[in-house]
Amino acid sequence: MVELIQAALDMGWPILAFLVCLLVYFQVSISDPAKKKQATFKTFIGMIAAFMLLMAIANYKINFFANSRLLPVSLAMITALAFMMGIYFTNIGALFKIGGFMFLVAAGLSGYGNWLPQVEGGFPPAEVKLDFGSMSAQQLADEGEKIIFGGIGQSKVQGAIGKGQCPLCHGFNEGFLSERAPNLWGVPDRAKTRLDDPRYHKGKPGDRDTEQKEAFPGSGTAETGQEYIAESHSCPSCFVVAGFGVKGTNDKQSPMPAIHKPPISLSLGELAAVDTWMYVREGKEAPSFEEITKAYEKFIPEADRPKQTEDKPGAAGGGGVLATGEEPVDQIFQKATCVACHTIPGIAGAVGTIGPKLVEGTNAPTRIKDPAYKGTAKSTREYITESVINPSAFVVKGFPDNTMPKEFGKKLSAGALNKIVDYLSQLQEGKEPPKIS
Numbered sequence: 077m078v079e080l081i082q083a084a085l086d087m088g089w090p091i092l093a094f095l096v097c098l099l100v101y102f103q104v105s106i107s108d109p110a111k112k113k114q115a116t117f118k119t120f121i122g123m124i125a126a127f128m129l130l131m132a133i134a135n136y137k138i139n140f141f142a143n144s145r146l147l148p149v150s151l152a153m154i155t156a157l158a159f160m161m162g163i164y165f166t167n168i169g170a171l172f173k174i175g176g177f178m179f180l181v182a183a184g185l186s187g188y189g190n191w192l193p194q195v196e197g198g199f200p201p202a203e204v205k206l207d208f209g210s211m212s213a214q215q216l217a218d219e220g221e222k223i224i225f226g227g228i229g230q231s232k233v234q235g236a237i238g239k240g241q242c243p244l245c246h247g248f249n250e251g252f253l254s255e256r257a258p259n260l261w262g263v264p265d266r267a268k269t270r271l272d273d274p275r276y277h278k279g280k281p282g283d284r285d286t287e288q289k290e291a292f293p294g295s296g297t298a299e300t301g302q303e304y305i306a307e308s309h310s311c312p313s314c315f316v317v318a319g320f321g322v323k324g325t326n327d328k329q330s331p332m333p334a335i336h337k338p339p340i341s342l343s344l345g346e347l348a349a350v351d352t353w354m355y356v357r358e359g360k361e362a363p364s365f366e367e368i369t370k371a372y373e374k375f376i377p378e379a380d381r382p383k384q385t386e387d388k389p390g391a392a393g394g395g396g397v398l399a400t401g402e403e404p405v406d407q408i409f410q411k412a413t414c415v416a417c418h419t420i421p422g423i424a425g426a427v428g429t430i431g432p433k434l435v436e437g438t439n440a441p442t443r444i445k446d447p448a449y450k451g452t453a454k455s456t457r458e459y460i461t462e463s464v465i466n467p468s469a470f471v472v473k474g475f476p477d478n479t480m481p482k483e484f485g486k487k488l489s490a491g492a493l494n495k496i497v498d499y500l501s502q503l504q505e506g507k508e509p510p511k512i513s
Contacts (some may be wrong), residue, residue, distance in 0.1 A: 085121035208345030220353030267301035291375035339410030401491020422509025437504040
């Protein structure tokens with residue numbers, strides 16, 4: 077308040093000085109006591125009004141760029157002085173009162189707007205490339221945790237998902253029963269034993285009975301535990317852990333996408349950070365950055381290596397979202413990794429078999445009437461929305477419950493979810509999918 081009064085005086089002392097001189101003039105020049113008293117009183121009222129106006133302007137000036145919700149106070153002060161002037165200056169009182177009412181409405185609207193939660197604007201932060209090669213093992217591990225879970229310390233938060241989206245399928249805690257993909261606790265040591273599995277056919281990729289024999293022609297097989305981890309990330313179907321293959325393939329095909337390719341597209345540096353975290357979090361000494369990247373270079377040809385573009389490895393994790401809704405619907409399906417589990421007509425790469433085929437324009441009406449349906453949806457759109465937010469409301473026969481994560485209601489914006497619902501509701505068995513706009 078002291079600052080506000082001082083600012084008002086700094087701006088308006090010439091005006092106030094003029095009004096004081098005017099007051100003295102009335103005292104000296106007007107001889108009629110009644111007129112002198114009336115003129116003196118109105119001049120005094122004018123001085124108060126002028127000072128309130130100056131305080132309103134000073135308040136606006138001080139708080140315009142500040143994180144403050146006091147801007148409507150300026151309008152409230154102008155409203156008060158307008159009504160006050162209207163009372164004592166009857167000749168133009170109606171004009172003052174009309175102006176005061178307008179400022180009163182503006183103050184109410186502005187006050188309500190400032191009462192609502194505020195969103196800070198400004199320019200986006202500068203994009204800075206991370207130099208993974210110069211980081212210590214702990215720094216690399218921290219970046220790896222950001223990529224997997226969305227932030228440092230988020231590995232202990234249920235439902236935390238980062239750019240890598242690994243927690244959608246993998247467990248990371250000792251003793252955790254992972255249903256969709258192997259639990260990755262202990263993988264630094266377990267990777268070495270996988271090489272001795274008779275089904276791995278170390279050094280003889282041609283003898284494998286898996287869908288994909290090698291990461292690319294001539295790449296060969298892993299010789300070390302770290303190379304096995306690199307091969308598993310870049311060519312998940314080169315060796316499928318027993319019991320975790322795509323249903324009906326007899327563990328010859330993995331449901332996991334290659335994470336150096338879309339929609340995840342981790343660079344070599346990001347892959348090294350992820351692997352380093354898996355060592356460090358168990359108190360084990362991690363291979364050097366050069367050793368890890370060299371292992372990946374064995375299984376990812378240079379043309380397929382994503383380029384690291386910016387310092388945003390955890391953009392999708394923590395309290396953030398996987399998709400904002402500004403993207404085309406095919407990109408939303410990619411970012412949410414729906415394509416890894418579902419077949420979605422019209423969406424490139426959406427040939428997953430972990431979950432049911434999503435022709436919901438045909439499926440939804442039938443499933444709502446199914447006696448096993450436990451949800452509350454009455455329409456196709458409501459059923460699709462419910463299936464994303466609460467997948468257990470109806471479990472399609474042949475697909476176990478709890479296969480689909482229940483976090484998508486938190487990880488997709490309303491706009492993104494609406495685009496998904498719009499698209500899926502138009503898909504019908506045997507008909508052409510809608511065009512992606």
